[in-house]
Amino acid sequence: MSAEELAASAKLSKEEKKARKEAKKLKKAEKAAKEAAVQEGIATEEVKEEVDQEEDESRATSVTVTEEPPKKKKKSKDAESSETPTSTAAPSESDNPLLSKKQQKKLAKASAAAAATSSAAAIPTPTVPTTFTAEHNTFLTSNNITLTPSIFPPLLSIRDLPINSKLQPFLNKFEKPTPIQACSWPALLRKKDVVGIAETGSGKTLAFGVPGINLLSQLPPVTGSKKGRGQVPGQIQMLVLAPTRELAQQSHEHLSAFGEQVGLKSVCIFGGVGKDGQAKELSQREARVVVGTPGRTLDLADSGELDLSSVSYLVLDEADRMLDAGFENDIRRIIAHTPGHKKGRQTVMFSATWPESVRRLASTFLNDPLRITVGSDELSANKRIEQVVEVLDNPRDKDFRLTHHLRAHLKAHPNSKASPTRILVFALYKKEAQRLEYTIRRAGYAVGALHGDMTQEARFKALEAFKTGQQNVLVATDVAARGLDIPDVGLVINVTFPLTTEDFVHRCGRTGRAGKTGKAVTFFTGENHEKSLAGEFMRVLRDVGAEIPKEMDRFPTTIKKKEHGSYGAFYKDTTNAPAPTKITFD
Missing domain, CATH: 3.40.50.300 (P-loop containing nucleotide triphosphate hydrolases)
Incomplete structure (x- = not known):
């Protein structure tokens, strides 16, 4: 190769480096502009179009540069910053220099997070009535319901539920909420801890399931890399504990059908079968909801195959039955794997009775809960x-x-x-x-x-x-x-x-x-x-x-x-x- 060719090659390499350096600055400015656009409530369609266009451009990274880029005069940092574009509109192919794969991944991840945040922000904050009317008082009296304290009036119509619009059609097939549902939903949608005491067969699964799934539909999914055989760290955001595998499977079926309306996946874990298959399902299904029995849940959590560090909605179903079966220590150890209520965890407990053991557990792990008693908190049979x-x-x-x-x-x-x-x-x-x-x-x-x-x-x-x-x-x-x-x-x-x-x-x-x-x-x-x-x-x-x-x-x-x-x-x-x-x- 002649000396002239070597000089031309060196000059080209120098210009490429300079172009890449300017591209980095351009992408940083674009990222900041996108985040500002999301905070201001701008629709995410433009952001998605930018990501799609940039992905198309990323496929051209293997193309060899054949034309010498034009020479540019050196400018001061102030001059460069003054010319940095601040608009969120996607730049054309001629304005977007080629990026490395690492830069492309970072940009795609930031865009996905921004889109999820914007989508969550589009869901209205639940608003429930706070004034008791004569109709509310009649409903409470006729169903023998006691609210302690009496803060939120019951929600008497399913169509008045302030939830994600995608969830509403699933509930419209029910004529009206059951007493425990009508009283639980207003408090749980306000992210308040709740203790519900009601007879079996009273609709408790949807009582805690509707607010839980609605909450997760507003939260962006946790992103990260897998570690070993476990799922993505912090992926699980809703945990439901049940005393038996049959009850766990039932709750899982209901929550899966309801969560499908907003793209949420659920996994059921219980003893009596090999745990390797359940650990594999946790890592492959990308589930954000786990329903399980205390023994198997603790086993997977202690082994590191179930990460509960991001649980924001915790449910203890049939709490009295779990305590009667000797699961109190397991429950306490499982809760220790989750964030505390000071970090935003909402805790829900349902029970058929209100014995001292259940009261003690509630006072330890629930934060100033609303107690809803349908009927008597003593053991009672169904009058029907x-x-x-x-x-x-x-x-x-x-x-x-x-x-x-x-x-x-x-x-x-x-x-x-x-x-x-x-x-x-x-x-x-x-x-x-x-x-x-x-x-x-x-x-x-x-x-x-x-x-x-x-x-x-x-x-x-x-x-x-x-x-x-x-x-x-x-x-x-x-x-x-x-x-x-x-x-x-x-x-x-x-x-x-x-x-x-x-x-x-x-x-x-x-x-x-x-x-x-x-x-x-x-x-x-x-x-x-x-x-x-x-x-x-x-x-x-x-x-x-x-x-x-x-x-x-x-x-x-x-x-x-x-x-x-x-x-x-x-x-x-x-x-x-x-x-x-x-x-x-x-």
Whole structure:
């Protein structure tokens, strides 16, 4: 190569460097202008067009420069800054010099973040009424609702919900909100912590799901790079904890269907299956919502495969049940993985009862919550459920009475696949469930089972067959008594009374859901544990106006109210004892 050619090449290289340097300054100015445009509420269409045009230009980076760029006179920094364009309009190809791949990635990332922020800003801030009217007071009184403190009036119409317009059509299929939904939504949309106490089947999933999904639709997704097998750091922004895998799967199904309206993905994690597949799903689905049981959630969080550092909406569903199952320490450790309420985390807790353990948990992790009580905060059954109690002297009579009720109910509903024909039969132990399944099948009924000895796949199949009407009878232990949302169960039969009256209430709660009526039949023998629960059982029946058989009078009517580790049960109440009379002497 001649000396003249070398000189020309060096000169060209020098001009290229100078052009690239000026291009960097130009891009910095454009980025600042775009951010200013977003803050001022300018539509994002121009920004998207710029990104698209710049991506087209980036494909030309491999083209070799063949023409010598024109010489430019040196200018002072002041002169250069005065000529820097401040308009957000996209420059033409002749004005945009080529950028490196690193610069292109940075520009694309900044543009995406600006677009997400602008899109979120376009959603109006929720506005809910703050003045109670006579209609609001009538609604609270008729549904026996207590608000503590009484700040936000209930939202009586779904169409008045101030949420993302893309979510509204999904909710319009419902006629009106349930009591717990009407009272929860105004507070949760204002980003206030809430404790909801309501019976099972009252619509609590949408009560916390609607505000949560609406909040995430306003937040930009977290961007970052994956670390190991886990998901993008900080990707999870909504966490729902449930006591059982069945309840977790139900909540996941509802939240997935609702979140799809705004492009949100959900992942369900629970024990009983390998965690590697769930960890892989977390990393591949780009989910922003996780629904899980405490044990598996803590396992994945401790191993670093589930990052909860950006959770802004935390839900503890069926909190009393999780505490009864011994998950309190797991819950506390999981919450420690999330940001505190001072960093913006909103916490929601739902429970069927309000015992001391739930109060203690709420006081620790919720920030000045609004407490919504639908009905009583004591254990109470659903008043829409017809309660039938049969006191049996001989436990062997249970099989005969069971087949009698099955035959009578199915005869009243001849369509085998109609939803009211679904019958849920509860047993106390796994062996009893297996025996009852065999007895019912031998009587000629299509029956499935649900208990702890079954594999997860077999449980899925049994539930699906029951939901679709392929099998209209399902035998289950108490593992299925809490949280299962099977539409239109017509009859619940308690073959053996559960170990607690709480479990009795939640067994019966599988019917009469979502404002519908139902029926529950309970066989009571007074054997073993049943005798000590007779008083509390009668109290629950009396509170809902159910008829108490005279045969129950032979059982103790006392109720153990309080218990101390050192003193034991030291206060009792009687259910139907006569009031004490004062004895006087003449």
